[in-house]
Amino acid sequence: MTDPTPARSAWHTFLDQQGSHLPPEAGAALPDNFVAALNDLGLISLTGDDAASFLHNQITNDVEKLDLASVRLAGYCTPKGRLLATFLMWKDAGQIVLQLPRTLQPAIQKRLQMFVLRAKAKLADISEQRVTLGLAGNAAATALQQWFPQLPAQPYGKTDNEHGTLLRVADSRGAPRFQWITSEEQAIAAWPALTQKLAVAGAQAWRLSDIYAGVPTITQPTQEQFVPQMINFELIGGVNFKKGCYPGQEIVARSQYLGKLKRRSVLALVADGQVAAGAEVFSSEDPGQPCGMVVNAEPAGAGNSACLVEIKLAAAESGSIHLGSVDGPALQLQALPYELTDPQ
Structure with missing residues (x-):
């Protein structure tokens, strides 16, 4: 099996020297404005004449109409419609x-x-050729203007220049968030100025901000567990129901159009700082079997964790929900930044 651990590089060595490779305090409260090195993310490049058409036929969102000023969410499903991965996707020149x-x-x-077969498409791992910085909070926009005078005006906008690629992703806690994908040299040069204006945080803080934004990420413990709608993926723009076929498309479409959805993901706090993705949750109304599963969880300060939890809606609306067993810590449901709506 390929080792996913990043090789030591000039960027990682620089972060070690800065003391910035770990959060200041594990489980500390999330800063309002922060910058984090997102070394836990990988990048796959697709090139070739058929790259767009090939990928369009594999994932849940439209690739052929993706423009250079946009970034999109997308999922990769099994033939049974269960998610193997969730992506952030964008197009650069070439x-x-x-x-x-x-x-x-x-x-x-x-x-x-x-599945490339005869398509003119080449896949490459470019994770080590780029550095990804996550910047969150109202001060992040000001901090970035030295390199990007024109920032994307709305979430899921994108801009490129000689300093790299800037993606605006979903707002979190009412404030903008950005990812800056750039070279090691540019990241090292920019880090001192960024950290003068923004708190230094770890990748855990970025993942926590995703949870507060209601944006799920499939990880190893949750592969093949969820149809996209079970994690609200179509509500946040991750599924296009007008595009052509892809693996699992019939089941995803059936889930959308045949009756009311019975399972969704909710945001919750729980008094347990060690919650992990894949953990089961139980309802006091039906303690003998799980009513859902943790999709993502991160320490959120004061001994608590913030979680996205896939759950039977009927269970969420009646009785109490508990982690691990009906005797486990109770989940305190929180408001998501978007409404849980049924298919029209």
């Missing part, structure tokens, strides 16, 4: 880039490669 957890990247790239 390539399409998929971003996903580095722990999944080798296996997902290998699986996609199996």
